[in-house]
Amino acid sequence: MDGELGNPCPVTPELLPESAAGELLTLQRAAFLIEARAHHDLDLPPLLETLDQVRAALADPAVTAWGFRDGARIVAAVRVLVRGDVAELGRLVVAPDRQGEGLGTALLLAAEAAAPPVVTGFRLTTGEFSAGPLRLYTRHGYRETRRSPEGEHQLVHLAKVRDAP
Ligand SMILES: CC(C)(COP(=O)(O)OP(=O)(O)OC[C@H]1O[C@@H](n2cnc3c(N)ncnc32)[C@H](O)[C@@H]1OP(=O)(O)O)[C@@H](O)C(=O)NCCC(=O)NCCS
Structure with missing residues (x-):
């Protein structure tokens, strides 16, 4: 995808x-x-992940x-893990000074x-108090499938079926 969003920066996703x-x-x-x-929780997995773990994920x-x-x-950035016919999206992040410009939405859709x-379906998770991400995912067709405990809060699992080509 090429184009311009918010600030004038090219929005071609790259590996x-x-x-x-x-x-x-x-x-x-x-x-x-x-x-x-x-979430009043500094121990969220993305914050605890080490450099070696990020390297290992990228090398997978x-x-x-x-x-x-x-x-x-x-x-x-975003990571996509393909398991069989399901793609699990994770670690969708936008630099704090560039949030709200549409970059997160554009990258989510580009990765899909x-x-x-x-791949016939997508899955992802987010925290129960992640109001922004929950709105973003719901707007793009994700629906909650279940919740699981993570520390003192709940992890919300969401999924969507891929549109037919
Ligand atoms: C979530 C995130 C990736 C969204 O990226 P973004 O570029 O800021 O989002 P966009 O500009 O594409 O906005 C899309 C929608 O996201 C929602 N949204 C996401 N984060 C939001 C926030 N912090 N506050 C308010 N709305 C937010 C809104 O619904 C927004 O649409 P709207 O404001 O027009 O209603 C980014 O805010 C981020 O990196 N957040 C911290 C990390 C994180 O929570 N990642 C997702 C984990 S599952």
Whole structure:
């Protein structure tokens, strides 16, 4: 997808290599602080993830990491793990100073569109107090399937069926 959103920056998603792990970890920690405050929990998994774990995720052949860059800087990222005919999206993040410009929505939709043809459905999770992400996912067709405990709060599991081509 090409075009311009909010600020004048190109919005062509690109594959993020393993060498982007350090920058991704920094972006992820900055972005997920908002969710940590919403849940009164600094131990959210995206905040506890180590550099080695991010590297391992990026090196996993089942995982594709997409991002938007503004110049050299990664301003948004998401990971897609394909298991059979389901793609699990995770770690959708936008740099705090670039949120609300449509980058998160654009990257979510781009990652869905780039999933291999075998994928017939998408899954993701978010925290019960993540009002913004819950609105974003619901608007794009995700529906809650169940909840599971995570620390003192609930993790909301959402899914959607892929539209026929
Ligand atoms: C969630 C996130 C990826 C959305 O990206 P974004 O570029 O800011 O979102 P967009 O500009 O595309 O806005 C899309 C919709 O997201 C929702 N939204 C997402 N985050 C929001 C927030 N913090 N406050 C208010 N609305 C938010 C809104 O519904 C918004 O649409 P609307 O304001 O027009 O109603 C980004 O805010 C982020 O990185 N948040 C912290 C990390 C996180 O929670 N990731 C998702 C974990 S499951």
